[in-house]
Amino acid sequence: MAGERKYIYRFGNHALDGDASMSAELGGKGAGLAEMTLLGIPVPPGITISTGVCRFYLEHGAFPTDFEEELGASLAWLEDSVGRKFGDPRNPLLASVRSGAAISMPGMMDTILNVGLTRESIHGLAAQSGSLRFALDSYRRLLQMFGAVVLEVPKKEFDNVLETIRADEAALRDSELSEAGLQSVIEGFHQAIERCAQTSFPQTAVQQLSMAVHAVFKSWRNERAQYYRRLNGIPDDLGTAVTVQAMVFGNVDQRSGTGVGFTRNPSTGENSILGEYLANAQGEDIVAGTRTPMPISELAESMPEIYEELFAITGTLERHFRDVQDFEFTVEKGKLFLLQTRAAKRSALAAVRIAVEMVETGLISSSEAVARISPATINEILAPQLDFSQGVPEVLARGLPASPGAAVGRIALTAVAAAGALHGDPVILVSQETTADDIHGIVAAAGLLTACGGVTSHAAVVARGMGKCCITAAKDIFVDSDIGVLRIGEAVFHEGDWLSLDASSGRIFAGKVPLRAADGENAGLRSILRWAIDQSPLAVRANADTPEDASAARARDARGIGLCRTEHMFFALERLPHVRAMILARNTPERKRSLNELLPMQQQDFEGLFREMSSLPVTIRLLDPPLHEFLPPRKDVDAELLLARSENDAGAIQRAELFLERMQALSETNPMMGHRGCRLSITYPEILEMQVRAILQAALKVAAEGFVPLPEIMVPFVASAEEMQCLRRLIDEAANEVFANHGESIDYSIGTMIELPRAAVCAGAIVEHVSFVSFGTNDLTQMTFGFSRDDAGKYIDAYLNQGILKSDPFATIDRGGVGGLMELAIRQMRARKPEIKIGVCGEHGGDPASIEFFVSIGVDYVSCSPARLPVAQLAMAQTQPLRRIAVPGQEHVSQC
């Protein structure tokens, strides 16, 4: 063995050079085998050529000079261990050759079995095993795997040979072939290799081994592996290890066999071994599926000692690795060998149950349990899913997965149709896009599907807020609501037809696909989330507009309301007339009259919110959307006018004309950048005054009832310190008037949203006038990119496909641009007012990757829709609360 540098590590047969901590050098497989050796578990002995050799090989195109020597010594040790020799015609040593990177990677060369067998040694193997048929079949398998993987002979070449000879022998499967038939197959394979690879199959064991190792190393660079690494951010220079392990044979007789299993059920998490065993077979026979394996549990009867030994070993493995294991084993002539063990992939449901049960038995800590659950996957538990266990039907069209879950229902093409559906079945609302006016239809629908919009279009935001599933930007659908027809590609649907949405993936299916219900009450998940909240460095609040939302949020342990959108209250049917009268008012007194009608209704909403959220902060945003959003669609008013004219109703004509004139005056080319947010408070201060009165009167009232309201009044769409200064004065004046009228006062705080680039740039000045700020990352993303969220679906796909955008900036925060502005703002604010409370209340508040970033730049809390609370709480618990210190004058944009 070479001096300082070690290329090769041994395992098995009481020898051991490595352990599980060395997976960087040994790869996952090699490290697992080393660790099993350490634990005294029977593994066939073998050697692992380290990733360092691969790195050297990839860089220099050759092995290190002293490698061959070390390899020779290692193989000699292996031969001694097993008592056989590579290439010995009478007593050949056969080995498996496998790749093993530190991170499991599809696309890399996997396994070649029986390496070392030659024409010459077939009979030696026959003598060893007592079966010529077994020896011939082993050689056939080697030719097939080596030919395909190392020599790149198309697989179908071998299939053709097999099919021909099976047909000749009328054999249904390979195992029914006669020895003569196998001989013919072997000749056919040899010819196929010579024809396709322009070379003959190597007839020395050393040559086979060498070629196999080369092939593994080269496969590190193949296209699929490179693509996978790029996609998953795996460095290109890790390299792979190669494990050469003495073969044990599960296909040597009926006391032999092979199996795979999990220490616990990976679908349900149930704590019992689950797996399959196939007698007289090698591993690939299970995969091929031509014979039906038996459940591992039946081994308890057919081979009780083996079963007990296996049960004991896998128990050891699970306890040792402190996680569910996915293992492979072989029984050779009644002797058990473990071939591989690794952490098992599992469903979200299983992950939760396993983690919780392992905490209960003291195997892992609660914080480890929290760390093991991927936030992105728990929607599988929380939202209903289409059940594809019977197969996936044809996908009709695709859109953006805007709000997770699934829905199966009858098509409605307008909000009115959705809200008025009499069939009693669930409804899917399908439209070009939705507007605030469609809210009643959305409430009535089980799921939404829109042709336009993106992941933060109106439909998406509202759906997520309500926990309904939603697919947007389904470009291949076309809605003609006038004639009640929905076209999806070539297919035509009518209102009332069934449709199924898989909003977690954005797929649309015709008809009724079976639905698996949500498990919102999952006890395990509740434990995980309770631990997560206890461990969280920062608070997660909920966006909630109604007492019902607030109640749901509190039930999910929201630490307050981070955003209450008061405009959603304005859309209630009984209020719209007053809202519209207020908008159509020609002067301030008229407007005040309508506002006075709205005041008690708003106050009632706030009372409900404060009661639900007693002792927790409730951030109430003042009216935000442009007023024209509250008006009916233009064509409705046009129709009304037409009707009034045809009936010669002078009063109605005048009303409609006034309406039209006002609509025209209010209409905007770009409403997103329009007369909205605090601009409404500047031009119509009486709206702000009404809202402040409603908030504080509500607070006073519920305080008298014994609740503890903590109102935070938030001003939206602020662009400058001057605006905020002016509005702070108006709010304080309105508050003082309320307090004077009631003869008592209550604490409240005033804050603003940072959702315009100018507010971010000037945050240092704005912060002087507020005691909290909340980043509105939706609008900040819109303005920073100049992406209208309602329209961006049209081109954002092209951006993602071409790699110009790495992810949808409305789903995951754009760290370089939008994030750069946020950092800039936070640095200024902390410098001027270190105690300022900073939150995030955009859609990104529910996105794990975004939460990680927000915590890293020093926000104090995030707020998301109640439906996303569990995801956010879990993601928050997994962040590193490494608050950076704000250093004024430091270069601020580092992500571009």
Place this chain on the structure above:
Amino acid sequence: MAGERKYIYRFGNHALDGDASMSAELGGKGAGLAEMTLLGIPVPPGITISTGVCRFYLEHGAFPTDFEEELGASLAWLEDSVGRKFGDPRNPLLASVRSGAAISMPGMMDTILNVGLTRESIHGLAAQSGSLRFALDSYRRLLQMFGAVVLEVPKKEFDNVLETIRADEAALRDSELSEAGLQSVIEGFHQAIERCAQTSFPQTAVQQLSMAVHAVFKSWRNERAQYYRRLNGIPDDLGTAVTVQAMVFGNVDQRSGTGVGFTRNPSTGENSILGEYLANAQGEDIVAGTRTPMPISELAESMPEIYEELFAITGTLERHFRDVQDFEFTVEKGKLFLLQTRAAKRSALAAVRIAVEMVETGLISSSEAVARISPATINEILAPQLDFSQGVPEVLARGLPASPGAAVGRIALTAVAAAGALHGDPVILVSQETTADDIHGIVAAAGLLTACGGVTSHAAVVARGMGKCCITAAKDIFVDSDIGVLRIGEAVFHEGDWLSLDASSGRIFAGKVPLRAADGENAGLRSILRWAIDQSPLAVRANADTPEDASAARARDARGIGLCRTEHMFFALERLPHVRAMILARNTPERKRSLNELLPMQQQDFEGLFREMSSLPVTIRLLDPPLHEFLPPRKDVDAELLLARSENDAGAIQRAELFLERMQALSETNPMMGHRGCRLSITYPEILEMQVRAILQAALKVAAEGFVPLPEIMVPFVASAEEMQCLRRLIDEAANEVFANHGESIDYSIGTMIELPRAAVCAGAIVEHVSFVSFGTNDLTQMTFGFSRDDAGKYIDAYLNQGILKSDPFATIDRGGVGGLMELAIRQMRARKPEIKIGVCGEHGGDPASIEFFVSIGVDYVSCSPARLPVAQLAMAQTQPLRRIAVPGQEHVSQC
């Protein structure tokens, strides 16, 4: 006189303590009098109490302890100089008391004459002057001025007394009053003062003097003066001086008189004295206008020695101060005294002529001449103006002055009507707002008036580009084009009625107001501009879309084209069908066919531009607006479909339906943040390819003709480095294809616009892929503020009125927010690529205040519409080219 500190400065009678350089201490008047003394010009002797005394007084509420002593000594000197004594009943010394801040300031106390006269000394003055009437009248004047200014008696109290007694005596004017009448007036004034001021008129000269000085000092703090200082950014702690000057009397006999004049004509700039003289009068008699003064020139005949002396003196003054003077003088018994001299206010026309003629005679340098012309005023010369010399008619309504100038024409309410008007008279196009589709109507119109929009709405931008006058955001107008009616407030107009626009002030008048033509060929202005360009630290380019624009720009010495908007070429009538076919194309080959039709037309445009701009850079921006802007209005297509259906024309129905479907697919909620700019190039690279081909083929062609094309290809609306990298590759590929086809190549450069906040934040990364950038400050302002320029007019007024915005950010760059982003971008770019060429091509490129800022943050050039070139060239010449060094890591936002 006190030792180290000097409170009071003497002038006149060969004594002199100060000079013109001391205006900070002496105020403007005091410094002028000191300087005239120095020049040996006859001025009545006097003393100036320094601004330092005022500052002390305002701080301590009293004079410095040693001030009284110095004042006594100074007054004694003054008495000696004149040979009269304050308060001497037989030989009284009278004085004028005037305020005099360093900066002339309306609202401050101005002048009190005849201070020192008492009931007792009236007869002494009568004896001195030989006229009791004169003495009585002088006392009457003192009571009136002192009463109103020092004692704050309402002016009408004195007017009432005068009117009563004039009526008693049947006198038409004060000068016709008898001595007895004057006595009655004096008694009446005394009573009025006692009644209103609760005090009697002080009867010692010292008391009068002291009270007058106090009054001057206090007036520094009055509301109007404070307001004026705030408005003009004058520091509050400068203080005012007080000048006490021996009276000379122009109203003592017929050999006396008083006059005011200018050394050159302040309206036309003609080099001859212009002014008025009134015999036997004091200064306020000229102002009162009750007697008609004679032109100064007539003095040459009536008092030739006086005229000659005055002519010589004013010549000396003009040469000495090197500027046109505005002077006041008095003749007392045939002896000339100058009372004041200062730089004269003048019209833009006069300013230009005077400056140029002073350069020609060597009085000032050409750079001084350039510095003396205010850029904002030269529009008075360049654009036609309404002629208000016959009075200003009633203002019908007001809007924003979006493009300067004036227009008088007949109303057209649609672009079609404007373009098709047969009456041959000029047309004013009036509409709610204009769109790209209205371009032919705008071309045909003399002026534009829109109800909506702001100073950078479509109408405003296009109008300024064409040098047409435009008023936008005229909220009181309502256009009903369907019935051809325009309502402005209560007034109703029809198409064809006359309307007059004063777009320089935003005022709208009914009917035909006389129009004064523009003087675009003004030779003086051409000289000024030539000097300005020679002195400019940085280049001014023009925005030009057509060869005609380019020709106009070159005639005005543009240093290149900074922005050619290729979409304006797409709107030409003969091209729109191809453009629309391109947009409606269902696939790439179809789209390419239409683009091939457009290619030769685009190429021809570019050839024209390159020929006009040979040897100067031409920046061509790739297609920018969303495609739906090129489609006809929705209602037109609806109408077409209706017609087709009524005619049962299946082909037409299908065409219209296809059109509608495509329109629906293209329509956007917020087109400003839509599928536009480089997003079109990402999704339809064939459009970019066509444009690049057209640009470079044109360049090759004109180069072969001997011209020197310098094409710069500019990519709009870039948000990320990844976009720019991708597009740079596409452009280079298209270019290489052109060069390969032609067998020759030509230099071109690639740049981008910085008009999205994200581009500013990430400019350091973007700049790696370009060789120039141009700030699109219009869009950058829109996105940074979240102000849609087409809609912001609705609330921006309220922001300006409430002082939340100091100026319209679309007219003058917002230094704190938008400017902060620009600085941030420039610092990053210069750090990564110091040689990067940085321009500005938004509307702000023509605004003097913005240009000053751009130069201060280190841009290399600005570009503006050809009509604004002179203003921009002049403003650029007046900036300080103090380029700040980019220091990475430096705190970057300093303006908030």
